[in-house]
Every structure is written in structure tokens, then in C-alpha cells.
Amino acid sequence: MRAKKVGTAKPAKASRSPRASLLEVTLRNAIAIIVLNRPDLHNAFNDTxxxxxxxxxxxxDGDEGVRAVVLAGAGKSFCAGADLHWMKKMAGHSHAENLADAKALAQMLRTLYGLSKPTIARVHGTAMGGGVGLVACCDIAIAAQEASFAFSEGKLGLIPATIAPYVIEAIGARQARRYFITAERFTAAEAFRIGLVHDIVPAIELDARVNELLGALLLAGPRAQMECKALIRGVAHRPIDAKVIAGTAEHIAAVRASQEGRDGVAAFLGKRGAPWAPPEPTEGS
Structure with a gap:
């Protein structure tokens, strides 16, 4: 079945969310597009x-009308990580204040990583420090060929602490050792080689590639996708023992008997589209 193309994920066409002054949030064809909107500061994040x-x-995550989330950046960069002016201000605060601030950042990353819906990072320009953490937290990451990456914290006398669990899961401890301690920039091709991004494309094709993936995502069952993410979290980095084997059997048994599971199998056997899938485009549409 051919994936239906959905609305473009291009940031320039997003509309300002009334809820978020530093974000632009667009809902289009069951896709939420979040654009970091501080282009003058390369979308560096502060506490706000x-x-x-x-x-x-x-x-x-609680909106049943949203099937997937795209994270992008406005302007020339994806995200430069933490706002240095904000970091300088926090350096003068107490340990308790800095700890609370760091916990807020850690919670943001955990929320993105733990989202029940599929997430895609649309990466162009530069991704630095915490910006690379955002990429690692997403389920899928697509980068423009000219994009560049760095864990720049070391050059500031800092460490990439809150992003480390997600980055190390993505690229492994061996690659993290090199790039954390050198703080050197690396290319999109290198990001692909070490597993940080799944695909690299010419910048002009970035939106088309994201849309292609979104079309594929819309063909899969929303509960199945949620359960797949839970399955991976429950199985990864664990020994293949009796507990894991029993857990996977229980998991598929529950999903197979679910309404979505029954509907999906019935649709396949009946040679018709699943109830959650977008309709096939008609001729001339």
C-alpha cells in the first residue's frame, strides 16, 4: 500500500501557538509540528x-487526534543547545537553584523520549549540546547533508550530563567517549555512521523525506506504535532470560486480542485499508 503524503513539515509555514511564545505548533493531518522559534539565538533553549x-x-501526548510529532528549528539552525546568557546567569545561583534547573531540563528530555507517539527530528544547520540531545530522544532523526553536530559542553568547562543517557543509547559509549571529550564538530555523514541520525538527504529533499516517513507512520496502528515503543524500552539492554521471554509472550497476547489488533488483521485478510489508515488518494486528487 502506498503511503499517503501528508502536509509539509517545513517550519516556515507553521503558525504561532497561542500557548507557547518560543514555539510554533501546527496540527496538520494528525501530525503535530513543533518548531523551536528563537532563530536569532539559533533556537538555544532557556528555562522558558x-x-x-x-x-x-x-x-x-494526551491528544488522541495526534498520530506523530515532528521537531524542527526555525532559521539557520536546528538547536544550539542551552542559551549561554541563561547559563551564565544560572552560574551565579545556588546549588539548589541549579539542581532544580537541571532537573527541569532532564524532565523535558525524558518527556520527549518517553512520548507514546512516534517522534521525528528534522535536523538542518547546526545541532549543538542539548540540541543533539533532542535528536537522540526522537524515535527517528533525518538530517540535511550540510548539518553539523557537536557536544560543545567541554569547551565551556561543562559536561553533557542530562543528554548523556539518550545520546549513549543512540551512539554507544565508545563514540560518546570521543565526541564528549573532544567537543569537536562532526558532519551529518558521521552522525549517520555512528547511529545518531537514520538518514541524510540534500537540504532541498529534507521535507519530502520527513513526509515520506510520516505517510508510512500513518499506516501503522497507533496503539501498536505505542506498544512497540514500550516493548523496546522493556527489552533493550536486558538479558534474554525467562522473564523477558514471558513478558514478550504476554505483550503480544494482549495486543493480538485488542480491538486494534483484531481490526488490523481483519482488514488485511479482507484486503481493505485498516480503520486508522488515511484513505488512498483518488485519481486526480
Whole structure:
């Protein structure tokens, strides 16, 4: 079945969300497009953006009308990580204040990583520090060929602490050792090689590639996608023992007997589209 193309994920066409002054949020064809909107600062995040992104992600996760989430950046960059002016201000605060601030950032990353809906990072320009963390938290990451990446914290005398669990899961400890301690920039091709991004395309094809993936995502069952994400979290990095084997059997048994599971199998056997899938485009449409 051919995937139906959905509305473009291009940031320039997003509309300002009344809820989030530093974000632009667009809902289009069951897709939520979140655009980090501080282009003058390369979409660096401060405490306000962190809070808004956390709240927005939480709201979208509870919206049954949203099937997938795209994360993008306005202007020349995807995300430069933390706002240095904000970091300088926080350096003068107490340990308790810095800890609360760091926990808020960690919660934002955890919310993105743990979202029940599929997430795609649309990466162009530069992704630095925490911006790379956002990429690692998403289920799928697509980058423009000219994009560049860096864990720049070391050059500032800092460490990429809150993003480390997600980055290390994506690229492994061995690659993290190199790029965390050198803080060197690396290309999109290198990001692909080490597993940070899934695909790289010419910038002009970035939106088309994202749309292609969104079309594929809309053909799969929303509960199945949620359960797949839970399955991976429950199985990854665990020994293949009796507990894991029993858990996977219980998991598929429950999903197979669910309404979505029954509907999906019946649609396949009946040679018709699943009830959650978008309709096939008609001739001339």
C-alpha cells in the first residue's frame, strides 16, 4: 500500500501557538509540528522554552487526534543547545537553584523520549549540546547533508550530563567517549555512521523525506506504535532470560486480542485499508 503524503513539515509555514511564545505548533493531518522559534539565538533553549516544550509535548501526548510529532528549528539552525546568557546567569545561583534547573531540563528530555507517539527530528544547520540531545530522544532523526553536530559542553568547562543517557543509547559509549571529550564538530555523514541520525538527504529533499516517513507512520496502528515503543524500552539492554521471554509472550497476547489488533488483521485478510489508515488518494486528487 502506498503511503499517503501528508502536509509539509517545513517550519516556515507553521503558525504561532497561542500557548507557547518560543514555539510554533501546527496540527496538520494528525501530525503535530513543533518548531523551536528563537532563530536569532539559533533556537538555544532557556528555562522558558524548556517549560513550554515540556508542557506542549505532554499535551500532545494526551491528544488522541495526534498520530506523530515532528521537531524542527526555525532559521539557520536546528538547536544550539542551552542559551549561554541563561547559563551564565544560572552560574551565579545556588546549588539548589541549579539542581532544580537541571532537573527541569532532564524532565523535558525524558518527556520527549518517553512520548507514546512516534517522534521525528528534522535536523538542518547546526545541532549543538542539548540540541543533539533532542535528536537522540526522537524515535527517528533525518538530517540535511550540510548539518553539523557537536557536544560543545567541554569547551565551556561543562559536561553533557542530562543528554548523556539518550545520546549513549543512540551512539554507544565508545563514540560518546570521543565526541564528549573532544567537543569537536562532526558532519551529518558521521552522525549517520555512528547511529545518531537514520538518514541524510540534500537540504532541498529534507521535507519530502520527513513526509515520506510520516505517510508510512500513518499506516501503522497507533496503539501498536505505542506498544512497540514500550516493548523496546522493556527489552533493550536486558538479558534474554525467562522473564523477558514471558513478558514478550504476554505483550503480544494482549495486543493480538485488542480491538486494534483484531481490526488490523481483519482488514488485511479482507484486503481493505485498516480503520486508522488515511484513505488512498483518488485519481486526480
Amino acid at each position: 522554552l524548556i517549560a513550554e516544550l515540556t508542557d506542549t509535548l505532554s499535551a500532545l
